[in-house]
Amino acid sequence: MPLRQRSPQSVGSITRGTTNPNRLRRVDRWLTGPQRYRLRRAGKPLVVDLGYGAAPVTAVELFSRLRTVRDDVEVVGIEIDPVRVAAAEPLARPGLSFRQGGFELPLEGRRPVVVRAFNVLRQYGEDEYEAHWEQVRERLAPGGLFVDGTCDEIGRRSAWVALETTGPLSLTVSLRFGTFTRPSDVAERLPKALIHRNVAGERIHAYLQALDRAWLGAAALASFGTQQRWVATCAALRADGWPLLDGAARWRLGEITVAWDAVRPR
Known part of the structure; x- marks a missing residue:
């Protein structure tokens, strides 16, 4: 369960913060694949790694991967725990920075084209996720994307919801071959909106x-x-x-994306 400590200015709670190198490679591959057009068409692409955890490794990896699409992309890692922010500062560099904050996204009025929040909202109550979805969506750049996802400890099983300013678009499941008996093994890694x-x-x-x-x-x-x-x-x-939104090129990676209306809660 998250530790219910709150910063007076920040919206959210300090979570467990578990992270591992390369844990988010599957969603990053999706961001630099079928979603790369969002970065390419942005004037000055700003991307947020929201709730990067006890170590900033996923934010650093995101920065490196997105730079293969746009060498001017800026990544901001946002964490609600000031101790974690201070620990990340030595890894800051041009285009990569860290700051304290939560779902309010303290970006001085700038609007990100992508916000990635992985293994964050699953630690909140089922009655909380929609308000946080809305808060982040309201702060996206036009055509921006909010990715709310969950994965296992080393990134073999992942699932994420993609949202635009208008609401949820899709659910993606991404599995490493050889790590599941049936596709439904991903059930325990569904995002908060669906897991229950x-x-x-x-x-x-x-x-x-x-x-x-x-x-x-x-x-x-x-x-x-x-x-x-x-x-x-x-x-x-x-x-x-079933209204699948991808094809064989993504399927061969162990990935499948379906329209949100096909899986949304009743």
Whole structure:
């Protein structure tokens, strides 16, 4: 549970802060892949790593990865714990900085084109996430993106919701091949908006069940490798009418993205 200590100026609570190098590689690969256009079209791209945790490694990695898309991108790591901010300062450099704050995004009026918050909101109550979603969305640049996600300790299983100023767009699941028995193994890593909704009658439950059925239906392809079986699984889901927003190029990475309306809470 988060430690319920609050800064008078900052919105949020100090979380456990667990982090590991390369933990967020899957979402970063998505940001530099199908979402790279957001950085390319921005005048002066500002990106926030919100709640980077006890060590700033994920913010440093994000900075390095995004610089392959735009060499002028600026990354700001925001943490509510001033001790963590002070510890990160030695790693600051041109284009990468750290500051204390929370969901209010203390950016002196500047609007980020991307805000990434991973393993942050899952530590809050189910009655809290929507208010924080709205607060961050209101501060995005036009066409900006807020990514609220969760992953396991070393980034093998990840899931994230993508939101624009108008609201949620999609849910992405990204799994490392060989680390799951069924796709629904990702259930324990669903974002806060969905993790308690994986029950009969909810859309996310129906979606994960459909993924599992398609996975079992593609079992004959297992001898050709997990990647081939996963691609067939995703293709079967699309054929069944699920509104998938990506294709084989992403599926081959162990990733699948579905429109939010197909999984949103009832």
